[in-house]
Amino acid sequence: MADVGTWARKLGPYRQPNSTRGVLELAITMMPFASAWFLMFVTLHFGYFWLYALLVLPAAGLLVRLFMIQHDCGHGSFFPNRTGNDWVGRVIGVLTLMPYDHWRRGHAIHHATAGNLDNRGVGDVDTLTVAEYVARSAWGRFRYRLYRHPAVMFGLGPVYLFVLQSRLPIGFMRKGWTPWVSTMATNLAVAAFAGLMIWTIGFVPFLLIHLPIVLVGAAIGVWLFYIQHQFEDTHWVRNQGWNAHEMALRGSSYYDLPKVLNWFTANIGVHHVHHLSSRIPYYRLQEVLRDFPELRKRGRLTLLQSLGCVRLALWDESSQRLISFKELRRAATASYRMAA
Numbered sequence: 001m002a003d004v005g006t007w008a009r010k011l012g013p014y015r016q017p018n019s020t021r022g023v024l025e026l027a028i029t030m031m032p033f034a035s036a037w038f039l040m041f042v043t044l045h046f047g048y049f050w051l052y053a054l055l056v057l058p059a060a061g062l063l064v065r066l067f068m069i070q071h072d073c074g075h076g077s078f079f080p081n082r083t084g085n086d087w088v089g090r091v092i093g094v095l096t097l098m099p100y101d102h103w104r105r106g107h108a109i110h111h112a113t114a115g116n117l118d119n120r121g122v123g124d125v126d127t128l129t130v131a132e133y134v135a136r137s138a139w140g141r142f143r144y145r146l147y148r149h150p151a152v153m154f155g156l157g158p159v160y161l162f163v164l165q166s167r168l169p170i171g172f173m174r175k176g177w178t179p180w181v182s183t184m185a186t187n188l189a190v191a192a193f194a195g196l197m198i199w200t201i202g203f204v205p206f207l208l209i210h211l212p213i214v215l216v217g218a219a220i221g222v223w224l225f226y227i228q229h230q231f232e233d234t235h236w237v238r239n240q241g242w243n244a245h246e247m248a249l250r251g252s253s254y255y256d257l258p259k260v261l262n263w264f265t266a267n268i269g270v271h272h273v274h275h276l277s278s279r280i281p282y283y284r285l286q287e288v289l290r291d292f293p294e295l296r297k298r299g300r301l302t303l304l305q306s307l308g309c310v311r312l313a314l315w316d317e318s319s320q321r322l323i324s325f326k327e328l329r330r331a332a333t334a335s336y337r338m339a340a
Contacts, residue, residue, distance in 0.1 A: 007245055010292070011277040014284045015077070021283055022079045026069060026088065033062040033095075040209045041201055052208075060216035061264040067096045067221055068266030068282060074104035075278045090182070094189045097162045097214060101182030102169045111244075111278055114229065115251035117315070118239035125153075125226055127236075129315045130328060145325065148313040153226065158218035220265075228253050228271040231301055231309045232322050248275030253299040255306065262286075272299050 036059035043052040072078035073089030089100040110123030120127065128136075128144055136144065146152055167187055169179035197206045235250035255269030262269060270285040273295060280288065289296055301309070312322040 007248075007276045011273070011280060011288060014288055015277060015279040017077055017080050017281045019079055019084075022084075022281070025078075025283055029062060029065045029069065033059065033066060036062060037209060037213070040213075041205060044205055044208060056212045056216060059213045060220060063096060063213055063217035064220050064224075065264050065266050066092050067098065067217070068268055070096060070098065070100060070103075071107070071268070072266075072282050074100065074107055077279045077281045090186070093186050094193055096217070097186075097190060098166050099169070099179070099183040099186040102166070102179040105179060111275065114275065115234070115236050115247035116239060116242045117236050117317075118242075125230055127230070127313075127315055127322075129317055130323070131317065133314055133328070145313075150310050154219050154223055158222045159215060161222065162214065162218040224255070224265060224268055227255055227301065227306045227309055228268070230312055230322065231299065231306070232312060233299065234322060235320070236315050236317075245276060248272055249298050251275075253301050254296065255301050256296075257303060261303075 036055055040052050040055045040059060043049070043055065069078060070089045070092040073085040073092070076082060076085050078088065079085050086100070089104070093100040093103070106123040108123075113119035113122065114124065117129065126144075126147060133141060133144060167183070169183045194206065194210075197210070229252060231253050234253070235247060237247075249272055252272040252275045253269075254272050257265065257269045266282040267285040268274070268282065270289060273280065273285055273288050274282075311324040311326070313325055314323050314328060315321075316323045
């Protein structure tokens with residue numbers, strides 16, 4: 001395995017986006033999404049509710065793929081020019097309900113601090129160390145356990161993040177007016193889009209079509225983001241030992257999904273490579289794995305293995321791994337018995 005500091009040079013040739021490929025990727029995502037949206041309206045109109053229900057998941061998957069295009073635009077890696085990236089990202093943000101400029105700034109902080117125990121809290125999943133959790137009051141521990149419960153993390157959490165929290169750039173006003181302007185512009189555009197669709201097809205049909213797509217897509221998106229850094233062999237260090245390239249390889253997973261899921265998620269599962277070089281377009285990430293097969297062995301998780309990561313909730317600095325609340329209880333019980 002090459003030294004982590006050499007990867008920026010090795011991956012440099014893959015960083016160049018292609019305009020034609022970008023337009024193609026956008027077309028083969030947007031057109032099926034629009035078609036799925038229209039078919040859901042048709043099936044609702046004619047009472048084919050079973051077909052309508054079947055269409056929700058692929059439509060949500062296509063919305064996830066649109067969000068991944070927005071994600072690449074935020075990194076400046078989808079198109080060669082910034083203007084194209086920014087405006088495509090902003091337009092997609094109307095469908096995903098995620099204001100582009102606001103999200104881009106928070107996500108940049110995530111990349112600059114991922115795996116740093118002394119710089120947590122922006123653009124990541126809140127994670128406490130064992131010592132921090134034990135030091136909390138009973139109420140504080142309950143709130144953290146509630147936050148980490150799957151029903152909250154992947155149910156209520158995505159609704160709050162995409163539908164409510166993203167409506168205001170809380171915490172980013174010190175960075176200037178851009179997040180505020182972008183967020184308000186996105187909110188107005190969302191209202192205009194919703195108003196136009198409600199005027200065209202009616203309030204209830206619009207709600208029954210777009211809301212399930214957004215909610216299912218948001219849940220999938222939060223799951224993907226969770227599994228990219230919340231796995232047993234992930235890595236966290238204090239500020240003095242933090243290194244971006246090392247944390248990319250040790251703190252980010254390679255979510256080895258089936259090909260069809262790789263397509264819907266735009267290869268975001270190749271997350272360790274993405275953190276090594278965020279300017280690589282998603283449509284070139286598989287090339288990197290092909291040319292550097294040793295990267296397939298780092299942080300690899302299959303779909304089945306990833307399900308077990310839901311139980312992980314606390315970073316144990318002594319064992320240098322994520323553990324579950326159950327493991328903490330066992331350790332506490334063993335300690336008590338030894339003391340007795």
